[in-house]
Amino acid sequence: IVLASRLSKKIVKPLNELNLEEPLSNEEYDELSPLLKRIDTQQKQIRWQKKELERKQSEFKTVTEGMAEGIVLLNSEGEILSINRAAAELFGTDIFAVGQNILSVNRNPALTELLHKAEKSGHTETVAELGGGSYQIDASTVLSNGEVIGTVLLLLDVTEKIKSEQLRQEFTANVSHELKTPLHTISGSAELMAGGMVKPEDIPEFSRRIFAETRRMIQLVDDIIKLSHLDEGAEDMKREETDLLHIAEGVVQTLQPEAKKAGITLELRGEQAVFSGIPRLLSSIVYNLCDNAIRYNRRDGSVSVEIKNEKDFAVLTVSDTGIGIPPEHRERIFERFYRVDKSHSREIGGTGLGLSIVKHAARLHNAEIGLQSVVDGGTTVTVRFPKTV
Numbered sequence: 001i002v003l004a005s006r007l008s009k010k011i012v013k014p015l016n017e018l019n020l021e022e023p024l025s026n027e028e029y030d031e032l033s034p035l036l037k038r039i040d041t042q043q044k045q046i047r048w049q050k051k052e053l054e055r056k057q058s059e060f061k062t063v064t065e066g067m068a069e070g071i072v073l074l075n076s077e078g079e080i081l082s083i084n085r086a087a088a089e090l091f092g093t094d095i096f097a098v099g100q101n102i103l104s105v106n107r108n109p110a111l112t113e114l115l116h117k118a119e120k121s122g123h124t125e126t127v128a129e130l131g132g133g134s135y136q137i138d139a140s141t142v143l144s145n146g147e148v149i150g151t152v153l154l155l156l157d158v159t160e161k162i163k164s165e166q167l168r169q170e171f172t173a174n175v176s177h178e179l180k181t182p183l184h185t186i187s188g189s190a191e192l193m194a195g196g197m198v199k200p201e202d203i204p205e206f207s208r209r210i211f212a213e214t215r216r217m218i219q220l221v222d223d224i225i226k227l228s229h230l231d232e233g234a235e236d237m238k239r240e241e242t243d244l245l246h247i248a249e250g251v252v253q254t255l256q257p258e259a260k261k262a263g264i265t266l267e268l269r270g271e272q273a274v275f276s277g278i279p280r281l282l283s284s285i286v287y288n289l290c291d292n293a294i295r296y297n298r299r300d301g302s303v304s305v306e307i308k309n310e311k312d313f314a315v316l317t318v319s320d321t322g323i324g325i326p327p328e329h330r331e332r333i334f335e336r337f338y339r340v341d342k343s344h345s346r347e348i349g350g351t352g353l354g355l356s357i358v359k360h361a362a363r364l365h366n367a368e369i370g371l372q373s374v375v376d377g378g379t380t381v382t383v384r385f386p387k388t389v
């Protein structure tokens with residue numbers, strides 16, 4: 001018994017001391033060699049597969065972390081398997097949400113409904129409000145052998161798209177409304193005249209009204225065409241070396257009769273300021289600013305236009321002594337059809353589009369617009385054009 005015990009211990013000892021981390025370094029028994037070789041090959045295979053998995057995981061992480069779109073992988077129970085930074089921010093959580101159920105992380109009813117629908121139909125999408133913006137959420141189920149094993153959620157920012165759709169709808173509604181008002185006046189006046197209901201001495205007044213409304217409509221249509229041209233990028237308009245003073249001289253000359261009629265002094269001073277710009281658009285900017293400065297002025301008021309050079313900028317300043325703009329309206333007057341006093345603007349032939357054209361045309365020149373105004377004191381608008389684009 002003693003001998004057998006010792007012998008078996010001696011035989012088993014090297015087996016217990018086998019270094020399985022490096023199977024090929026064991027040289028005790030030749031009989032074990034095939035087994036150790038097999039273990040070594042399998043270990044190499046496992047190590048390679050582990051490395052490959054890590055590489056793929058890090059590749060997936062790098063791609064998804066850098067994405068502006070949110071991406072979430074869920075298992076069949078709706079638990080989060082993976083969530084990228086963008087999605088975590090939108091759902092108001094962090095990467096530690098992994099393992100939690102998506103519906104406990106975010107209780108948006110649209111999301112609950114979306115997941116239910118995706119379960120039934122395989123793919124579905126919806127638009128939901130997340131993190132202060134509008135997001136399109138696409139949900140697609142992942143199948144394996146005909147069974148749903150998970151769901152992929154993709155979140156795309158569609159805030160801008162929805163906003164521009166809304167703006168377009170608003171714009172169309174506004175245009176229709178703006179065109180309808182003068183058309184009603186024209187058709188009403190013409191109808192009365194045609195029916196002989198207007199006294200001969202009133203005919204000039206009726207005709208004047210028709211003429212004024214027609215002019216306003218033409219102005220409106222002109223402004224709309226200009227704006228839509230700017231919306232499309234005005235690519236047919238080429239930049240050329242332009243002197244802002246020369247442009248302003250032309251505009252001031254054109255507007256001088258209108259200023260005189262309103263009893264307003266219109267003055268231009270300054271120096272040559274040359275830079276690469278689109279002459280027609282620059283002319284539109286100066287025209288609209290001066291036109292407003294004259295129209296929103298008081299009797300015996302004045303408008304002064306100044307052109308100067310400041311470091312790398314050509315600067316246009318239009319100041320008036322007019323009615324001013326109350327602070328709460330200053331942000332919005334550059335919006336399409338926004339007016340401080342709708343009926344006053346209409347009366348004096350405004351379209352509500354002048355400053356939107358200024359804003360758009362300035363943006364195409366990378367120019368900044370500054371506005372200072374004192375109610376009943378006057379308004380100063382400054383446009384700074386960078387000379388190097």
Ligand code: ADP
Nearest residue numbers: 292296324333339340345350351352353354355
């Ligand atoms: P409008 O055709 O009505 O003048 P704009 O887009 O040119 O349209 O201007 C928008 C609004 O901004 C005007 O209706 C007016 O209320 C206000 N506004 C613009 N310029 C001046 C100014 N120089 N002084 C006072 N108010 C102004």
